[in-house]
Amino acid sequence: MLRTLTLTTTLALATAPALADGHSSTMGYALSADGSSLTVMQSIVAPADATTVMLSTPVRSIAWRPVTGELVGYADGMIVTINPMTGETTDTMASFMDDAMIGDDAVVAFDFNNAIDAVRAVSSMGDNLVYFPTNFGDDKANSVRRFRDMFYAEGDASEGAEPLIFANAYTNAISGIKAGGTFQYALDARANALVSLANNAGTLNTIGLISVDGAPADVLPVGGFDIVSPEEGTDAAYAVLQIDGAMTAGLYSIDLGTGDATLLADLGTADIGSFAVSSGM
Secondary structure, eight states: OEEEEOOOOOSOGGGOGGGTTTGGGEEEEEEOTTSSEEEEESOTTSTTSEEEEEOSSOOSEEEEETTTTEEEEEETTEEEEEOTTTOOEEEOOOEEOTTOOOOTTSOEEEEEETTTTEEEEEETTOOEEEEEOTTSOSTTTTEEEEOOOOEEOTTSTTTTSOOOEEEEEESOOOTTSOOSOOOEEEEETTTTEEEEEOGGGOEEEEEEEOEETTEEOOBOSOSEEEEEEEETTEEEEEEEEOBTTOSSOEEEEEOTTTOEEEEEEEOSOSOOOEEEEEEOO
């Protein structure tokens, strides 16, 4: 089932500075809040030109896998691949370790570490899991495993506070190849901050408050965050954020050094639960 989705664009995206460096070829994927449908933007420069497909299996979060060019979803008790043209999902038959589940009430964030080609699922409840794909090469292949729950580092501005992580993203998401190294960022809706996340260790460190037009933003734990990298060491970060009190979510570019967010488009809907980007195919 394929239908056209009309979005409201508030800025002239073709001239936006954040999109000037060849990112007109960046595609966007927005998962509905209930996980039942996927909206595909052929270019994030023109998010109004999008199509929506219904998914054959609802998923809770999505991630683009740079090495293979697949869209992957985290579903309850399953890791699936998603055909973005048809919405058909395919169960990878991954084994979940006994402690490697995320509760129904948690928001799930999901992104590939392109240095090892494995995908991390973290949640608003502090969960920290990794799915190792079928070709990982050791006894972890095609399994989901739990690592240390997330926490703020000693001396951090949020030390002792419970994190409310709703999105994560890795650098060096280069299409078609693994990266020499990566760095993981995340968004915390309780601290309203861009933070770093130390992979299996679970340690969080605050980078900066999420700010829009120079003012700190109060973000809701919905939407998503992803990075696309045309080459190693060059990263463009994008997020779908909903600001408290706003009726709709916006597409933003994110400054990874400060947390500053620049609005690129009002998406005209609040119905977005996860977001991913990829280099245009």
